[in-house]
Amino acid sequence: MVDNQIIARGISDPRVIDAMLQVPRELFVPEAARALAYSDQPLAIGEGQTISQPYIVALMIEAAAIGPEDHVLEIGAGSGYAAAVMGRIARTVHAVERLPALARAAGERMRALGIDNVTIIAADGTRGWRAHAPYDAILVPAAAAALPPELPDQLAPRGRLVLPLGPASQQRLIRLTRREDGGLAEADLGDVRFVPLIAADG
Structure with a gap:
């Protein structure tokens, strides 16, 4: 997966590559889909949600330029896979998931893997998570209209x-960087x- 889907497509950050090699993706998909865990596609994880294809996970993390001292927020944790990958790079990761069942399962995976610098929070993250702001990087793996x-x-x-x-028909991946002047x-x-970014109230 890493050779053919990540490196071959231009991902070059050694921290991202190493983290992708460390995290067992098959543990973050339903058991019935484990044979496809390393395939080049998103996979359903229940509750109408998906785990992004490996390349997209790597692309977003590399675009965020996450480093070992960074404090990171993810909005839409899903199964927790991207948060686990970021946890192998960053100092701390807070990942907010609006669906309690997914948040609970993601938290259990972190504990099982001994990833103790990633916190999964069951809440509406569409307004961020001010309790631990400011963040060095914020990743949102779900599309907002604005x-x-x-x-x-x-x-x-x-x-x-x-x-x-x-919208679903015309999404662009955007990186915004806070300048010194604000x-x-x-x-x-x-x-x-x-998939669309949805608030807890729908």
Whole structure:
């Protein structure tokens, strides 16, 4: 998977590559789908949600330029796979998941794997998670029609926010970086396709 889907497509950050090699993806998909765990596709994980294809996970983490001292927020933890990968790189990861069953299962996986710097929170993350802000990186693996206005405010100076924006038919992966003057620098990372970002109240 790492050779053919990650490195061959241009992911070069050695920290991302090493983290992808460390985390057993098959433990983050339903048992019936484990034969496809390393395939080049998103997979259903229940509750109408998916685990992103491996390349997209690597792309978002590399785009966020996560380092070993970083404090990271993920909105939409799903099965916890991306949070686990980031946990192998970052100092701390807080991952918010609106569906309690998925959050509970993700937390159990972290404990089983001994990943103690990742905290899974069952809550509505569409407004971020101010309790532990500011963050060096925020990742949102679900598409919003427009930028959720409270997320940039939770970035630390030079912090990076990576998320897909747009309707289901025309999403773009965007990276916003907090400049020293408080403004945001934007980079367009290309076409993507994600499930929609949904608040807890629908």
